[in-house]
Amino acid sequence: MAEYPGNYLYTKEHEWLALDGEIGTVGITHHAQEELGDIVFVELPDPGARFGQGESFGTIESVKAVSELYAPVSGEVVEVNDELMDKPEVVNEDPHGAAWLVKIRLDDPSQVEALMSSQEYQSEIEE
Numbered sequence: 001m002a003e004y005p006g007n008y009l010y011t012k013e014h015e016w017l018a019l020d021g022e023i024g025t026v027g028i029t030h031h032a033q034e035e036l037g038d039i040v041f042v043e044l045p046d047p048g049a050r051f052g053q054g055e056s057f058g059t060i061e062s063v064k065a066v067s068e069l070y071a072p073v074s075g076e077v078v079e080v081n082d083e084l085m086d087k088p089e090v091v092n093e094d095p096h097g098a099a100w101l102v103k104i105r106l107d108d109p110s111q112v113e114a115l116m117s118s119q120e121y122q123s124e125i126e127e
Helices: 030-036 109-114 118-126
Strands: 015-020 023-028 039-043 056-062 066-070 075-080 102-106
Antiparallel strands (some): 039 056, 056 066, 075 102
């Protein structure tokens, strides 16, 4: 069974958020990449783009499907993982580490209260 880092927060749409002060790093969970299968393309926004909580900020494409990526919190994209443009398969190899997608400066830190803990997320996907 996959380990879901306890210091991350999770969404029902299978994104994770790792907080470092006012910057949140966003990625997709092991469960999401497993469901998608082999990732072949990742489309991410440019730095400076702004998104509201729950808004789509990009897409991830596998051999099976194209899925929207949803912002776990509102804010401004301050960094994008450009490595994924050339190596989208990293999402399958290291979804909770090297395959982070974007870093967002949070508009409203209280929004993290709507996200799930590692245990809550694990219960959610086991149902």
